[in-house]
Amino acid sequence: MNIAALFPGQGSHALGMGHHIAEANDAARVAFIEAEDTLPGLTALMREGPLDALTLTANQQPALVTASVAAYRAWQAATGFTPAFAAGHSLGEFSALVAAGTLRLPDALRLTRQRGELMQAAVPPGAGAMSAVMGDPNVVREVCASSEGVVQPANYNAPTQTVISGEKAAVDAASAELKARGLKAIPLKVSAPFHCTLMQPAADALAPALHATDYGAFAFPVYANVTAEANRDPARVADLLTQQITGSVRWVETVQALAAAGADTFVEFGSGTVLTGLVKRILPDARTFNIHTPEDLAAFQQAVQEQA
Template sequence: MTIAFTFPGQGSQTVGMGKGLADAFPEAKAVFEEVDEALGQKLSEVMWDGPEEVLTLTANAQPALMAVSLATMRVLEAKGLDLKSAVAYVAGHSLGEYSALAAAGSLDVATTARLLRVRGDAMQNAVPVGAGAMAALLGLDFDVAAEVAQEAAQGEVCQAANDNAPGQVVVSGHLAAVERAVEIAKAKGARRAVMLPVSAPFHCALMAPAADAMSKALANADIKSPAVPLVANVLAAPITDPGEIRSKLVEQVTGTVRWRESVSWLAGNGVDTFVEVGTGKVLTGMVRRIHKEATGLVVNTPEDIDALMEKIVG
């Protein structure tokens, strides 16, 4: 069994996430307290009690999702998990890349929380509300979806933002261009093409101001070599050098999340078990669509943690 740990991105957040872990394990509770302190905000109260619209704000959802993933990691470690000996690679979807790096010891939790707060604010503020949009094009391969985006741009920004799984591509850009992409995709045989309820057009050129903000924030961040390689979103290949990690995290703000290729790379390099650490099971669903033979496990409850440790340690 060769394992990769994966870490979810925005959209997986739910009110109440992480509460069971905090109640059951002091190690988990300590992570939520550390994140609250780093941000100067009782983010844990928003996570556990809502309201949902406040949790869903990009600046809150990003550090909150990371907090649950890292709380889960700390419990696994307390139960005897040694990441370096048990896990071959880590990978995360968009903000999940920061969770993956924190899990692998490349970033500490407080630094990661502050970076994600900067990232969330910068991504939200990069484009005026209503000026940008994202849409899911279902049933089209990535190359066709990229052609649709190019055809729809017409002098505006429209690009393939997330290559999530076969036939599941998200495009991002100016509102009118993304609306054109939806119509073009339907004409090209998309099974469905729908606008997404997002607050900003992530992972496209319109995020350039946010990339600049992250470049400044990451320049001062202490980044160490991770205990195991990170398969980076923009490369779909492993990296361990702190300087390269820093530059790829900046590129990731405007670049395509190459999740389908990342999972394919992992599967092609011996990974047969993908463990989603944190909230939800979005990535596990994607993994099964990308690599049908893979085993997908979700770890976000005390019971899940015990089951995983039984598998790994026996």
């Protein structure tokens, strides 16, 4: 198998995430210990909530990294496998970099805590909005380009699903125009307009911390959101992560590029199955797995045995 390891972003959180696999697997347990040592109280919040506190961007981001890295380490310890490639959706790019060995987990947790705080503070509450659009992405780009105010494609999630982000009035107007052209536009419940130029203050403020971080060698390439291309150069990581805050998540291109590079199995590590679903929409015949619980890990091992 040529495995592409995938790591989810915001919205995949759930109370209790990661705890079952951490209780059952020493490697996952160590990840939780590292997280608690770095951000005291985080793992208790993940386990017990309250959910509204876990949902806060500044908590959700490091929590998702913790759960994803714990699942990845448990899988690697149990199987001995190493993926050929990795990619993460938005925040998940930090988890992918930890899995590839270029970013230490404590550094990723501190950075994503700061990232979440800065992204939340970049735009006053209610001033921004995001909407999921179903239809031709070329029409989405055209409408955004001709709109007044800030509204941009934020996430190219699937061939006919694009999320737009920006000023609330501009997003509302673009959504109305898209509906008039026969597309569907569904407002999203988000705390800020992510992946658009309104996030520039957050990018500017996080850049010094990103550039001050030490990045090690890559065990395998990580596909960057803003380029949809493989990166193995530690010197590029800080710039790519900075650009990602205001840039589009080019997920469709990323999954297609992984397949073109030889990936034949896609394994999503962490809470939820969002990325597994998106891969199936991009590559309907793709082989996919999700690793979040001990049962998921056992199912993966059983599938490998049956294939052997």
